[in-house]
Amino acid sequence: MAQNHLLLLPGDGIGTEIMAEVEKLIAHLKEKGLADFSFDTGLVGGSAYDAHGQAISEEDMDKALKADAVIFGAVGGPKWDDVPYEVRPEAGLLRLRKDLGLFANLRPAICYSALADASSLKKELVEGLDILIVRELTGGVYFGEPKEIIELGDGQKRGIDTQVYDTYEIDRIARVAFDLARTRDKRVHSSEKRNVMKSGVLWHEVVTDVHKDYADVQLDHILADNCAMQLVRNPKQFDVIVTDNLFGDILSDSAAMLTGSLGMLPSASLGAPDASTGKRKALYEPVHGSAPDIAGQSMANPIAMLASFAMALRYSFEMIELADKLEGAISSVLDEGLRTGDIMQEGCKKVSTAEMGEAIIAKI
Amino acid sequence: MAQNHLLLLPGDGIGTEIMAEVEKLIAHLKEKGLADFSFDTGLVGGSAYDAHGQAISEEDMDKALKADAVIFGAVGGPKWDDVPYEVRPEAGLLRLRKDLGLFANLRPAICYSALADASSLKKELVEGLDILIVRELTGGVYFGEPKEIIELGDGQKRGIDTQVYDTYEIDRIARVAFDLARTRDKRVHSSEKRNVMKSGVLWHEVVTDVHKDYADVQLDHILADNCAMQLVRNPKQFDVIVTDNLFGDILSDSAAMLTGSLGMLPSASLGAPDASTGKRKALYEPVHGSAPDIAGQSMANPIAMLASFAMALRYSFEMIELADKLEGAISSVLDEGLRTGDIMQEGCKKVSTAEMGEAIIAKI
């Protein structure tokens, strides 16, 4: 039992509604004898700020550190636009990533075939699309110091952020990308701006080096601006893309949007395997945000959240079969024509968050 | 005469071929008595490295500083992939931008109606698209110090880049964006990552401040990752986007590609008005690169280069009518069905670089 302990952090906005479907799924799995998860819940983001004046409390950080996996909803909303920088909603997520050492962010950009028409790209360019973006998540400009605003006098200020990467950080994320490529189409694109950034020069050098251990995987280097273009031009040319924290943020959002399946896309953030147990710390969250405009209306699409839970089954608990089953259930309710409002199409049936969640769960 | 002096820097790859069409245009304008330009030519990028061991010689830098405008082709190619970082082809372009103080990079992303089908986006999403990206070009992570790789021992290195923005740098680029918005649809989106970057916090603050002088222009703030998504989802929601050097690099390339007109898009890089003459230093270049794969085959599309020259007429020489005429000539040869290989479509006539250039020039 202890090995299957989760922390659920619904967060803000639609986070609560989509996490409710995860709780139903957990109960269902237990009832059917398919898997046994215990869980705690906690607060993060704006809701944690309202309760504790912090984007995540020390107590909840502690629970996160002890859990086998954290299941995360979404944070943020206009209500907290003006809270101090240090306690803004995103700070809770960034602290979780950093303190749990979740350096490897896996963001699949897949196009559900039932939704290929929903993409802004021409159907033939996205149908069957299956990219995996491997984003470095605990380094780069997100965490580098100095990171500050200084007063220069005369009404002038200076804003400073620092992009820093060490060899070992690039080495370990490259290995994650190459390892995952081996389970897929064995092709990796490494993306940076080595023509203007020294961290990009080092990135290119280290990835090239690590590649020597993966001769069976094809490696291509691509500048980040060109990568953004190629994603728009012909996304199917990519299999795995490995890139830094900031480029990964932008490129993965662009890739997610062009699948037409944004509300459906999950992500996993993984730490290094523990030296004695081999277990990785992990956090699973949908790619989409907290959607404050539709919060509380039972309209949110729970699929990305449930698909994130499927990634947890796969990466944290080695329940591969169950993960496949859950992903299959998602595809099949889509094929049957169930749609939440965000993905509604002619001839389909519009359902609520709970109806969608329950339809998926009923298939398992 | 002296006020109409140009420096032509063809650069590498297809740069020479497309610049030849500019020379023809200059001769034609003189012959017809429409405008009188004198010019020098120089080397930049790999070709400068081959000749002088530098990405641009001091002599050519001098000429650039003295010219009324620099017309720039493209730099780079696999031949120079392994030259030292300090003298790589891009260093020539970056030095021109920095030493000429070209802080304002104007990148129109327009969709030529004859080419709307060529976009990877659905036609209705891009037809009539007309965005102007205003990218800060002399600050941010491109030039901030420290920028270095340091040896940490034990086989570890550290790559460092620094993102720095001062109030005045953000203030002046915001004013360029608001001023240009006034000549268009009066809407500006300012894009940064203030949820993770202190330079983004300052950016947001300064742009909001400057906006007080432009109450007639609508200002929206948008996070850079969301901006990348919205560009893919529905690009027509944008009029002017103002953003920093690195985000501008990526977002403008993504926007350019989704117009379907990449080979057609020009750019202008402008300095501050001179205190006594009011003239701005300026460099004009196509958005596309040096395309080494098709160099020397008379296949390159000269339209982006000629459209960049049109921007020079408009922004450096106040020859608005002539700029309109040149842009009109480009549209009309496209409407007539002339196409270089990169934009070839069924039922159109495939032409060489020179044929395309000459057809455009003949209309003026």
Ligand SMILES: CC(C)[C@H](C(=O)O)[C@@H](O)C(=O)O
């Ligand atoms: C919420 C924000 C801090 C975060 C990021 O920038 O990493 C988000 O955009 C993401 O991609 O997970």
Ligand SMILES: CC(C)[C@H](C(=O)O)[C@@H](O)C(=O)O
């Ligand atoms: C060539 C390179 C240095 C340059 C940049 O990154 O600015 C290019 O990509 C551009 O956008 O003009």
